[in-house]
Amino acid sequence: MVIPDWTTRKPTKVEYQPTLGASQSLARPVDRLAAAIVDVFVLVAPIAVLVSSPFRRDLTASLVLGNEAELLSKSLMIGFLAISVLVMYQTLFHFFFQATLGKMLFHLRVVPVFPDGRLSFAASLARSLIWLFELLCFALPFLAVYSNSRRRTLHDRICDTIVVSHSTDRAFTPAIWEKSLARGFLLLCLLLFGSVGLLQVRSLLSGLSSKDSYGILTEAEASGCDSVTDNLDESAGRESRLKVAMALYAAGIVDKSCLVSEIEVERSLRLSVGPLTYLAQAFINSDDAEISNSYLDQVCEVAPESVECAMSEIVSHWSDDDLETVDELIRKSKRGSGYLEVWGVRHFMKQARYPDALTLLDSLNANRGVAEFSMVQRIKALYNSYHDAEASVALAQALPVISKEEAEDVSSWMCAQDLQKGCDSLSQLACRNVNLGSGEIRDIDFALTSEAMAKLLALECNRGTSIDYRTFSESVQDADWKTFLNANQQHKAGKLDASLRLYEEVLTSKTAAEMLKVEAVRRAAQFASSEQLANLHEFWQRLESRETWVKAGNILFSHLAKQSNPAIALNVARELMGAGAMAPQLVTTVDSLNYFAPPPQRLPASEDKPQDQE
Amino acid sequence: MIFPILNGILGWRKAPIAWCLLALNFMVFSFTAVWGGPSTQALESVMHKPYFVAAQGEIYAQYLEDRPEYNHPEFVRSIGRQVREGSINKVDLLGQLAFRDFNFLNDADSVEYDGDQVALKIWKRDIAQVREHQALHPSFLFGLKTNEAGFANWISYIFVHSGWFHLVGNMLFLLIFGAALERQIGGLGFLVVFLLSGLVAAGVFALLTGVTGSPLVGASGAVSGTMALYCVLNWKRPERYVYWFFLPLRGFMGFVYLPAWVALVLWVISDLAGFMATLPELGGVAHTAHLGGEAAGLITGLVLFGLRRFWPVPDAPALSHPKVAIGVLMPFLPEINRSTTPRLG
Numbered sequence: 001m002v003i004p005d006w007t008t009r010k011p012t013k014v015e016y017q018p019t020l021g022a023s024q025s026l027a028r029p030v031d032r033l034a035a036a037i038v039d040v041f042v043l044v045a046p047i048a049v050l051v052s053s054p055f056r057r058d059l060t061a062s063l064v065l066g067n068e069a070e071l072l073s074k075s076l077m078i079g080f081l082a083i084s085v086l087v088m089y090q091t092l093f094h095f096f097f098q099a100t101l102g103k104m105l106f107h108l109r110v111v112p113v114f115p116d117g118r119l120s121f122a123a124s125l126a127r128s129l130i131w132l133f134e135l136l137c138f139a140l141p142f143l144a145v146y147s148n149s150r151r152r153t154l155h156d157r158i159c160d161t162i163v164v165s166h167s168t169d170r171a172f173t174p175a176i177w178e179k180s181l182a183r184g185f186l187l188l189c190l191l192l193f194g195s196v197g198l199l200q201v202r203s204l205l206s207g208l209s210s211k212d213s214y215g216i217l218t219e220a221e222a223s224g225c226d227s228v229t230d231n232l233d234e235s236a237g238r239e240s241r242l243k244v245a246m247a248l249y250a251a252g253i254v255d256k257s258c259l260v261s262e263i264e265v266e267r268s269l270r271l272s273v274g275p276l277t278y279l280a281q282a283f284i285n286s287d288d289a290e291i292s293n294s295y296l297d298q299v300c301e302v303a304p305e306s307v308e309c310a311m312s313e314i315v316s317h318w319s320d321d322d323l324e325t326v327d328e329l330i331r332k333s334k335r336g337s338g339y340l341e342v343w344g345v346r347h348f349m350k351q352a353r354y355p356d357a358l359t360l361l362d363s364l365n366a367n368r369g370v371a372e373f374s375m376v377q378r379i380k381a382l383y384n385s386y387h388d389a390e391a392s393v394a395l396a397q398a399l400p401v402i403s404k405e406e407a408e409d410v411s412s413w414m415c416a417q418d419l420q421k422g423c424d425s426l427s428q429l430a431c432r433n434v435n436l437g438s439g440e441i442r443d444i445d446f447a448l449t450s451e452a453m454a455k456l457l458a459l460e461c462n463r464g465t466s467i468d469y470r471t472f473s474e475s476v477q478d479a480d481w482k483t484f485l486n487a488n489q490q491h492k493a494g495k496l497d498a499s500l501r502l503y504e505e506v507l508t509s510k511t512a513a514e515m516l517k518v519e520a521v522r523r524a525a526q527f528a529s530s531e532q533l534a535n536l537h538e539f540w541q542r543l544e545s546r547e548t549w550v551k552a553g554n555i556l557f558s559h560l561a562k563q564s565n566p567a568i569a570l571n572v573a574r575e576l577m578g579a580g581a582m583a584p585q586l587v588t589t590v591d592s593l594n595y596f597a598p599p600p601q602r603l604p605a606s607e608d609k610p611q612d613q614e
Numbered sequence: 615m616i617f618p619i620l621n622g623i624l625g626w627r628k629a630p631i632a633w634c635l636l637a638l639n640f641m642v643f644s645f646t647a648v649w650g651g652p653s654t655q656a657l658e659s660v661m662h663k664p665y666f667v668a669a670q671g672e673i674y675a676q677y678l679e680d681r682p683e684y685n686h687p688e689f690v691r692s693i694g695r696q697v698r699e700g701s702i703n704k705v706d707l708l709g710q711l712a713f714r715d716f717n718f719l720n721d722a723d724s725v726e727y728d729g730d731q732v733a734l735k736i737w738k739r740d741i742a743q744v745r746e747h748q749a750l751h752p753s754f755l756f757g758l759k760t761n762e763a764g765f766a767n768w769i770s771y772i773f774v775h776s777g778w779f780h781l782v783g784n785m786l787f788l789l790i791f792g793a794a795l796e797r798q799i800g801g802l803g804f805l806v807v808f809l810l811s812g813l814v815a816a817g818v819f820a821l822l823t824g825v826t827g828s829p830l831v832g833a834s835g836a837v838s839g840t841m842a843l844y845c846v847l848n849w850k851r852p853e854r855y856v857y858w859f860f861l862p863l864r865g866f867m868g869f870v871y872l873p874a875w876v877a878l879v880l881w882v883i884s885d886l887a888g889f890m891a892t893l894p895e896l897g898g899v900a901h902t903a904h905l906g907g908e909a910a911g912l913i914t915g916l917v918l919f920g921l922r923r924f925w926p927v928p929d930a931p932a933l934s935h936p937k938v939a940i941g942v943l944m945p946f947l948p949e950i951n952r953s954t955t956p957r958l959g
Contacts, residue, residue: 037859042616046883053890060893061689268700273730291665291736298732
């Protein structure tokens, strides 16, 4: 506690005496604003810009070169220079002339509030510094010119000054409404800034708490693609990063940016540009056929006997739609690269050559990065090649290992295929692993075809014919699903022709998912007449996707055989068997239809017989 | 914001040479825009291909390393080193900077690169196209490329502009200051000053900025000389400026009478600051040419001042109300009264 010294003389009480005479009055706020604008923008800014020019050049250079330390030091230097120029200008002009040039232009003067005083240098300096501080507070303290009874702002009150005007345009003590308006506006601004500040603090805290994501981000910047780092064997050198990235890219796990960043890593290691880099560049530049082809050619120029060259040739033939050569090249190519096998598996799966895909999958076993891809494709290949039991075992083995999303996806896919065969499969492993929901439309996401199909089929199994397809159809956005559901509704209403037309529409749609097309064929074939089946056969022949063609072909054959339409049935069987895609359980049916009889088109014209007698 | 408008824009009868120069600039611009249009488009399409720019950046990085004898600026060499060390985000910048290196573009056929040979092959093909298009491009034909400029280029560069904004900006100042100067010193004097300033501006640009693959175009150096000479000849004379202090309030925009030197000082400050603050490798404005023009105008003014006894320069004609320059603003501005200082607020 400070004890006052009562022995000394009491300080004399300073009486306030207004200094404003007849020729002086309070300065108008707009004049002060205009003077400040002239000072800052017309006078100080050009000088500050000129003085700080060399530093700004260095600042640009350090910004471009990413030199953060220099960037910070130069920024601080520029800020310091600009502030110094402003403060010194105001201080010197107020001290010597009682006004800055801007104030002189508007006939304003800064005078001490007490009668005998002169504005000291210290007071001038303090006034300038406080003025600057107020400016940095979003200029909000300047609002005091509207609320203070003598229009004195914070810097005026601290330094005992007042701004007066010598002109005839004068201001008076602010009115009550003016004060209230200024204070209300200030309060509003403070509330606004306060809430924004709180939000910023909150986001900062949440950012700090999620340290993991921050760590991952920084690591990604430093060392290329994350997925590659995660899947790289410890024994493997940095040279094999690109190979892993290529395998991941082929499996659809990463995108082109991963390849780009791995090439960046290669460059930083100053590795020589080899065939794999050229191959990766061909994929990166796949949007520009000319550049991509140049890279593919370069691969075989650099290393004609390499796996990369084989891959390059495969891609070239694939671009030319020469699929038979592609199949041959994949079968003959050397194993062990990873990416070629993954690419081959995807190709064979698309071409419905499941045994070939399974052979390639065997050689992918050791590849850690694409293990999940490998397991899922194995399940699908086994299932599609009619090894249902083995597929179920593979699914049971994979489910605990693979990610939840992938597990749901493959289970839905298998469940939907199972349910197409019959409702008994609801209790099978695949369907047990799918959340089939309550059977309401809102539970079905039609963007996920497998899951939506599994749920719809499960619903049909549980509710039978009581499903209102019209309600479903109205709430679905996807046009193909809408057509499919409308076809079901027409079928339910007994309008078979209309229903068939809608199913055919799904079949010919360019955008419909493969599974939806197969299901459309299955449903249409169930009630189609002999002639309608013949019509469907024509649609089937025009199918572009081989996977759909195989599945739909087998369905069509079984129905054609049942409907005593052996000529077309045999045609279908020949085509399927020729492609090695006939379901084993249907082979006996083919035998019964006398598969080995000569095909009708080879008969002489004179011996042309009605098809049903053949 | 403050902008000198002097007497506004004078009619063509009062300043025929200024208007002729304006017409010539517009004609050359129209001609080059039509005639050089296809080559400009072709050049743009090649030069903005991301693959080409990235490849050029990588090749240039090695070129900087392989050719230390050319003494490339340290700033460019630093970027080159970063690119060589694998910094992919600097590649595009370096690729753009390479366009300014005349030696690199000249050596394109013999450039060696130990990296991606496909990129090198495609880049060599594309750079050959770029050079073919450049040979037909007006800016390269008539602009000033300091290492291979003929005498004609030292004058022709004044009349070529790179775009509408460039042309209109220069022509506005030409009409304001050129026309005013023409009325004061006569048409021939003005023409000589204009061309002389252009020559000096080009010389200063060549000296200070040095050899570059980007040609110098535009009348700004010559216009700077014109402006500087007018300001020197009318140093203390109050001239009309139009100002606007960012607020739509009465008094925050209008006219103010300030001495002519204010315009020159502000102009020199901005160019000096621009010159000192801009890395020559990155800047798109030839501040050195502006400074050269201003120096030419300033020196001419001092010479005329020294010779005033033998060759007196007449006073500039009295101010009149501007007719064209701010005619659009007139209804919104306070009335001009020369006898009193304009009041704000």
